[in-house]
Amino acid sequence: MANRVVVTGMGAITPLGNSVEAFWEGLKKGKAATAPITKFDASNSKVKLACEVKDFDPQNYMDFKTMKRMEPFAHFALAAAKEAIEQSGLNMENEDPYRVGVIVSSGIGSMQAHEREQVRFEKAGKIAPMYIPLMIANMASANIAIQYGMKGINTCVVTACATGAHSIGDAFKAVKYGDADVMITGGCEAAVCKTGVQGFAALTALSTNEDPETASRPFDKDRDGFVIGEGSGVLVIESYEHAKARGANILAEVVGYGATCDAYHITSPAEDGSGAGMAMIIAMKEAGIKPSQIDYINAHGTSTHHNDLFETRAMKYAFKEDIRNISINSTKSMIGHVLGGAGGVELITCVKAIQDGFVHVTAGSKESEGEMDLDYTFIEPKNRNIVYAMTNNLGFGGHNASLIVKKFEE
Missing domain, CATH: 3.40.47.10 (Thiolase/Chalcone synthase)
Incomplete structure (x- = not known):
């Protein structure tokens, strides 16, 4: 079991x-x-x-x-x-x-x-x-x-x-x-x-x-x-x-993980977002939840032209219309891209967001364009009850990873 x-x-x-x-x-x-x-x-x-x-x-x-x-x-x-x-x-x-x-x-x-x-x-x-x-x-x-x-x-x-x-x-x-x-x-x-x-x-x-x-x-x-x-x-x-x-204090529960490869290009994500989108779908399947149950996504959100556009497509691929109800942000807006360290720091952000019911602002970003029409938490942070949070990371070579954490309940 x-x-x-x-x-x-x-x-x-x-x-x-x-x-x-x-x-x-x-x-x-x-x-x-x-x-x-x-x-x-x-x-x-x-x-x-x-x-x-x-x-x-x-x-x-x-x-x-x-x-x-x-x-x-x-x-x-x-x-x-x-x-x-x-x-x-x-x-x-x-x-x-x-x-x-x-x-x-x-x-x-x-x-x-x-x-x-x-x-x-x-x-x-x-x-x-x-x-x-x-x-x-x-x-x-x-x-x-x-x-x-x-x-x-x-x-x-x-x-x-x-x-x-x-x-x-x-x-x-x-x-x-x-x-x-x-x-x-x-x-x-x-x-x-x-x-x-x-x-x-x-x-x-x-x-x-x-x-x-x-x-x-x-x-x-x-x-x-x-x-x-x-x-x-x-x-x-x-x-x-x-x-x-051992009487430990439990902060959150890890419930889902998805890993895929774009098999497309050494530096660019797949243009249709299917690889990263499938990692999100696999993580939700393991967690046993529907797309409508994710409240918050800590995006890879690097601030590069290709990543942000193709990651937006990936989120739409995975969540369909439910993506319109999800709060999204990028921690990299404030600490830059920590490369191999990003996944750990950004999962910690998800746990703190669940604990405090808080989605931090995507700092420095003011106006999006074209297909990038989601709720990226520009201008102001927001208070929101978060039960399920997802974090995404995409690596050179087409490596995709999605993790889901949940508010802990006995």
């Missing part, structure tokens, strides 16, 4: 704040964290803005030796995991370590390590001994497990911008079908560096708008690309029976 899967802890390191509450309060205020890039000299770059994590000291979350054996993407993940585990009240001394797993993934790993070691090699003909274990994307999951002694399932899902959502989906399935009692899951990224920004800029994926208030404006007629962000969102999910047995 399948287990019910519940959320018992959440942690976030974001450009709006380095805790879930700071992040959520920032979203409620509706002001973007977009600002001039400080992590490298961007004076000669066409792209001058990013959403950077601020006032973050890894040593507030780990000892110096541990910190030195990680790159920023893993620092963010371990810090977010610490908050989530502490909120959940999970005590590994009371757990079978082989029943507690970790899937916290990065879409890229450390581009900073690549940059640094390339320079070192060209100058001295040497590479630092720790280059590979610092750089590879699975080290977020690995370091969380090492820190807490979690010996169960430990993998790293890499599907570009859908990385975090697919990680949570796989963790959800592991708990649902009894392969684990508890999973620490989510995503992380730290690609605000020269090669990260210039790489996306070369694809013409990034906004060249120099106004921090409007650089990221998902679903707006004047959108011109995404603003790169960084950070991590991590959740503790576990079976309802396990959570109940």
Whole structure:
């Protein structure tokens, strides 16, 4: 028999704040964290803005030796995991370590390590001994497990911008079908560096708008690309029976997951929205609900021309006329695109939206166009009772993921 899967802890390191509450309060205020890039000299770059994590000291979350054996993407993940585990009240001394797993993934790993070691090699003909274990994307999951002694399932899902959502989906399935009692899951990224920004800029994926208030404006007629962000969102999910047995406080219930591939193009979503739309349909089928029961969608909403148009088509494909009654927004309007970290941060947003009955504004966006005629929560946030919330993420390569969370009821 399948287990019910519940959320018992959440942690976030974001450009709006380095805790879930700071992040959520920032979203409620509706002001973007977009600002001039400080992590490298961007004076000669066409792209001058990013959403950077601020006032973050890894040593507030780990000892110096541990910190030195990680790159920023893993620092963010371990810090977010610490908050989530502490909120959940999970005590590994009371757990079978082989029943507690970790899937916290990065879409890229450390581009900073690549940059640094390339320079070192060209100058001295040497590479630092720790280059590979610092750089590879699975080290977020690995370091969380090492820190807490979690010996169960430990993998790293890499599907570009859908990385975090697919990680949570796989963790959800592991708990649902009894392969684990508890999973620490989510995503992380730290690609605000020269090669990260210039790489996306070369694809013409990034906004060249120099106004921090409007650089990221998902679903707006004047959108011109995404603003790169960084950070991590991590959740503790576990079976309802396990959570109940240990007296955990349950925040929400994960009820559906859909994953598909467009099999169409390496960077563009399918133009008719069918791939992403089918992921939404599959998630609703698993949740056992009708399209009319979804109250809120946290859209992928990157602020690129293709994504926002084709994602709108995908939502119409999945929901038909019921989409007219659903509140939609994009968290990326305020924290930029956290890439592999987006899925974790945006599912946390869904849980907080359910708890507070609040749909944050899609900041910076004012007027849509043509087919993009849905309720994207422009101008003002709204208060709304939310029972079911969906979050969508679409990754380069045509990777689609949809997750559904529900207001918890015994």
